[in-house]
Amino acid sequence: xxxxxxxxxxxxxxxxxxxxxxxxxxxxxxxxxxxxxxxxxxxxxxxxxxxxxxxxxxxxxxxxxxxxxxxxxxxxxxxxxxxxxxxxxxxxxxxxxxxxxxxxxxxxxxxxxxxxxxxxxxxxxxxxxxxxxxxxxxxxxxxxxxxxxxxxxxxxxxxxxxxxxxxxxxxxxxxxxxxxxxxxxxxxxxxxxxxxxxxxxxxxxxxxxxxxxxxxxxxxxxxxxxxxxxxxxxxxxxxxxxxxxxxxxxxxxxxxxxxxxxxxxxxxxxxxxxxxx
Amino acid sequence: xxxxxxxxxxxxxxxxxxxxxxxxxxxxxxxxxxxxxxxxxxxxxxxxxxxxxxxxxxxxxxxxxxxxxxxxxxxxxxxxxxxxxxxxxxxxxxxxxxxxxxxxxxxxxxxxxxxxxxxxxxxxxxxxxxxxxxxxxxxxxxxxxxxxxxxxxxxxxxxxxxxxxxxxxxxxxxxxxxxxxxxxxxxxxxxxxxxxxxxxxxxxxxxxxxxxxxxxxxxxxxxxxxxxxxxxxxxxxxxxxxxxx
Numbered sequence: 001x002x003x004x005x006x007x008x009x010x011x012x013x014x015x016x017x018x019x020x021x022x023x024x025x026x027x028x029x030x031x032x033x034x035x036x037x038x039x040x041x042x043x044x045x046x047x048x049x050x051x052x053x054x055x056x057x058x059x060x061x062x063x064x065x066x067x068x069x070x071x072x073x074x075x076x077x078x079x080x081x082x083x084x085x086x087x088x089x090x091x092x093x094x095x096x097x098x099x100x101x102x103x104x105x106x107x108x109x110x111x112x113x114x115x116x117x118x119x120x121x122x123x124x125x126x127x128x129x130x131x132x133x134x135x136x137x138x139x140x141x142x143x144x145x146x147x148x149x150x151x152x153x154x155x156x157x158x159x160x161x162x163x164x165x166x167x168x169x170x171x172x173x174x175x176x177x178x179x180x181x182x183x184x185x186x187x188x189x190x191x192x193x194x195x196x197x198x199x200x201x202x203x204x205x206x207x208x209x210x211x212x213x214x215x216x217x218x219x220x221x222x223x224x225x226x227x228x229x230x231x232x233x234x235x236x237x238x239x240x241x242x243x244x245x246x247x248x249x250x251x252x253x254x255x256x257x258x259x260x261x262x263x264x265x266x267x268x269x270x271x272x273x274x275x276x277x
Numbered sequence: 278x279x280x281x282x283x284x285x286x287x288x289x290x291x292x293x294x295x296x297x298x299x300x301x302x303x304x305x306x307x308x309x310x311x312x313x314x315x316x317x318x319x320x321x322x323x324x325x326x327x328x329x330x331x332x333x334x335x336x337x338x339x340x341x342x343x344x345x346x347x348x349x350x351x352x353x354x355x356x357x358x359x360x361x362x363x364x365x366x367x368x369x370x371x372x373x374x375x376x377x378x379x380x381x382x383x384x385x386x387x388x389x390x391x392x393x394x395x396x397x398x399x400x401x402x403x404x405x406x407x408x409x410x411x412x413x414x415x416x417x418x419x420x421x422x423x424x425x426x427x428x429x430x431x432x433x434x435x436x437x438x439x440x441x442x443x444x445x446x447x448x449x450x451x452x453x454x455x456x457x458x459x460x461x462x463x464x465x466x467x468x469x470x471x472x473x474x475x476x477x478x479x480x481x482x483x484x485x486x487x488x489x490x491x492x493x494x495x496x497x498x499x500x501x502x503x504x505x506x507x508x509x510x511x512x513x514x515x516x517x518x519x520x521x522x
Contacts (some may be wrong), residue, residue, distance in 0.1 A: 038302035042293035045304050053308035054315050061316055082333040089330050100323030108319050110348045121386075122407060124395035128278045128286060131387035138384045148346055157331030162347045162453075166468075166495045170356075170372045173494030229293045229302070231395035239289075 006216035025274055036223055044233025048123075052222075053118035055140075056215060058109045062147075065102040066204060073154070077198040081156040106148055115145050125228035133221040140161040140214050156196065164199075165191060282393040350421025351414050352376065356468035356495060357424075371468075372494060428438065433463045435521040438513075442521055445513025448506045452499065460517060468495060476519035487509035 024030045040257025072092055074084040088095040119127055126134035138216065153164040168191075187194035229236065278286075298304075345353055352371075359371035383388075390403065397404050433446055449455070455464030459471045480488075486507045490500040500506070513521070 037305075038299045040294045040297040041300050042290075042297045042302055043299075044293075045307075047307055047311070049304070050308045050311040054312040057312035058315060058319070061319070079332070079333065082330075086330050089328065096327060097320075098328075100328045101319055103328045104319050104322040104326075106346075107348065108322075112315065118407065118411070121403070122397050124390075124397070124400065124403070126387040127391070127393070127395060128283050134387045134446075135384055138386075141383070142380065145348070148348060152346055155331065156334050158334055159331050159344055161334040162497070163349075165497045167345065169494035171495060173369075174373050191383060226290060226294060229290065231397075233293075235293060235296065271328055 029132065037228075041227050042229035042233060042235070044230050044235060045227060046230050046233075048119045048230075048272060049227060051112055052218075055109060055116055056110045057213070058105055058112055059211060062102060062105045062109065063208065065098050065105065066208075068098050069102055070204060073200075075154070075196050077196050079197060083152065085155050085157075106151065107146060110148065113141055117141060120228075123228060123231055126208055129225050130221070133218060133225065136218040136221065137212050139219060140211060143214065145212050147203065147207050147211070150199045150207065153196065154203060155201045161191075215230065278391050278393050286393065322330060327482040346387055347418065351417035353420045353468065354417040356422070360468050360470050368493070368495075399521045433460045435461050435517065437521045441509050442513045442516055444506075445509035445511070447503070449513055452502070452510075457496070472514060472517055474518035475514050476521070480515055482508060482515060495499045 020030075069088060070090045072084055072095065074080040075085075082254075085099075088099050090096070120134065120137070149164075149167060152160045154160075168182060168185050171185060172178050174181065183189060183196065185195075186192075187198040282520075355371040355375060356368070359366045359368055359375075390400075392400070394400055433449070435446075438446065449460075454469075457469035458464050459473070461473050489502070489507055489510065490498055492498060499510075502510070
């Protein structure tokens with residue numbers, strides 16, 4: 001239906017606008033969206049600054065594939081866990097693909113998070129005022145590593161089992177707190193059925209919750225403080241060139257007053273020239 | 278950073294923002310392209326290199342290869358470097374000191390490096406650190422990827438074995454001890470120490486069996502082995518380098 005300039009508004013449009021206004025009055029959603037989406041960022045923002053967003057998208061993909069896997073996975077040490085992994089891989093429609101994406105996604109996420117950190121480090125982007133953005137990000141890196149550690153056990157095959165036994169022993173060997181951490185991870189003094197349930201719960205509830213929280217904080221800091229400008233953006237290079245030119249000009253001015261230069265006053269007496277040398 | 282530097286930075290950044298562009302769509306389109314390509318890469322990897330289903334867990338037969346995911350190879354290799362109990366390379370360096378120092382440094386780094394300079398070629402220390410840490414991580418990961426996961430061998434080339442020690446060697450082989458320990462050139466060079474001269478310590482069997490049941494991390498416990506096998510194993514290990522050479 002075509003709308004005309006004059007005449008009453010389409011009731012559907014009117015209703016939609018009224019609804020948006022109603023929600024906006026109570027939540028400030030319009031202002032919030034504008035604050036988030038239409039904030040200005042430095043013009044030189046580079047392709048290297050897409051890695052953080054990419055890490056977040058891969059985390060989202062891990063969440064979706066993880067939810068699908070959880071629909072079929074059984075955390076049972078009496079063969080159930082292993083059988084359910086076999087079932088997902090061999091029988092469930094597209095199951096092999098979802099599991100493959102989850103497994104490869106973990107590796108890719110580690111790489112992307114590491115590259116993101118390297119970019120921030122090399123650019124000095126963690127410096128004032130973005131120190132806390134770095135701190136929240138470093139926790140995200142550690143949580144991502146823990147995600148890999150806890151997820152590895154869930155497939156319940158020999159390689160994963162023994163690697164995790166060794167990893168938990170390493171945690172348990174730490175001074176003072178070590179034995180307690182070991183007991184918490186194992187759900188008791190020995191590896192057993194409760195250990196698998198515990199790792200499953202840590203892997204799919206505790207750490208994802210923590211990661212989501214830290215992503216929220218991380219994003220809040222990024223939007224509030226602004227994304228860092230590349231230290232060699234066109235604008236920065238122009239400023240540095242101008243500063244360099246000004247410095248050179250000042251040096252030239254200074255040189256004029258020195259003996260031996262073309263502008264050195266020839267009318268000065270020879271003795272004064274000698275003394276100046 | 279001095280207050281004046283902070284002020285100068287704030288002013289410079291607000292100028293950059295004023296002459297900048299809106300986040301939507303100028304940054305989000307780049308983000309979407311790279312993130313999209315990454316997801317496509319993951320799907321291609323998942324299709325071309327299928328994930329396998331490994332051997333089911335069997336805690337009773339400890340014939341295992343303790344290999345972590347590739348992104349923990351560096352930690353695994355660290356265990357091989359610091360695997361001894363001596364003062365120079367104590368195992369606690371790999372299991373506790375080095376990882377925790379690295380984690381603390383990582384988290385508090387912005388409060389250590391507070392200089393105003395952001396260009397990497399004017400921050401030689403940070404540049405050196407980037408190169409050294411990245412290089413070390415790559416090197417250790419590469420080492421981990423190429424490390425032998427327990428050298429397969431019918432037996433260990435030691436002579437003078439009596440009947441009990443022969444049984445003990447069979448237990449040693451069957452339980453994957455060689456995937457962490459080397460004896461007379463057989464087995465992986467770590468994370469566990471070389472046991473070729475283990476008998477020189479002069480332990481008795483009771484002490485060795487107590488160790489098998491409750492060893493120091495990262496070695497797993499072998500308390501589930503039958504008492505006779507533990508006895509044979511202890512006899513074999515306690516004679517290495519002395520009775521059985």
